[in-house]
Amino acid sequence: MNWMLRSAATILSGIWTIHGNGMKYFIFILTFGIFLCANIPMGIAQENRQQRFERIEAEKVAYITKELQLNSREAQRFFPIYNEYRKEISSILQSSRGDARGHNRQNRMDELAVETELLAIKKKYRTQFASIIGSARSSRFFEAEREFREKLVLELRRRGGGGGGDRKLD
Numbered sequence: 001m002n003w004m005l006r007s008a009a010t011i012l013s014g015i016w017t018i019h020g021n022g023m024k025y026f027i028f029i030l031t032f033g034i035f036l037c038a039n040i041p042m043g044i045a046q047e048n049r050q051q052r053f054e055r056i057e058a059e060k061v062a063y064i065t066k067e068l069q070l071n072s073r074e075a076q077r078f079f080p081i082y083n084e085y086r087k088e089i090s091s092i093l094q095s096s097r098g099d100a101r102g103h104n105r106q107n108r109m110d111e112l113a114v115e116t117e118l119l120a121i122k123k124k125y126r127t128q129f130a131s132i133i134g135s136a137r138s139s140r141f142f143e144a145e146r147e148f149r150e151k152l153v154l155e156l157r158r159r160g161g162g163g164g165g166d167r168k169l170d
Contacts, residue, residue, distance in 0.1 A: 063147075064082070064141065064145065064148070067140065067147070068133060068140060069137075070133065074132060078132050081129065081132070082129075084125075088125075092117050093114075096114040122142060
């Protein structure tokens with residue numbers, strides 16, 4: 001939760017420097033923050049898988065925004081492309097696993113083929129990201145994404161398998 005507040009403060013401080021539409025962005029982020037806080041479960045309520053995924057994805061977006069130091073204009077252009085990127089990556093990963101119960105093992109993709117496809121997607125999107133945020137931050141995006149994943153894994157291990165609670169990643 002603390003890192004989320006720090007991220008919001010960083011974003012808000014950047015918004016004040018934007019001329020013209022600064023107040024519009026401030027109101028949008030303030031409304032978004034209130035919406036997020038209103039939806040934080042009180043107590044230890046069990047989240048279903050979709051809710052947990054959405055919460056983690058929101059934390060990931062905040063983490064990426066902070067790590068790449070995106071201003072509101074860059075974020076507006078960056079995240080629609082990021083969403084396309086995430087869908088393509090997810091599609092490859094799902095098809096590489098085949099049927100979750102193992103019935104369709106012959107349709108599973110070769111590990112090297114999967115890595116090759118993932119690399120091609122990353123190269124394609126790095127170019128698109130670079131046109132919005134520059135080459136250095138575009139490359140930094142992949143590092144930030146990996147760092148977030150590592151923090152998530154550590155947090156899940158700390159919790160003993162990832163069950164319950166509403167504690168945020170720091």
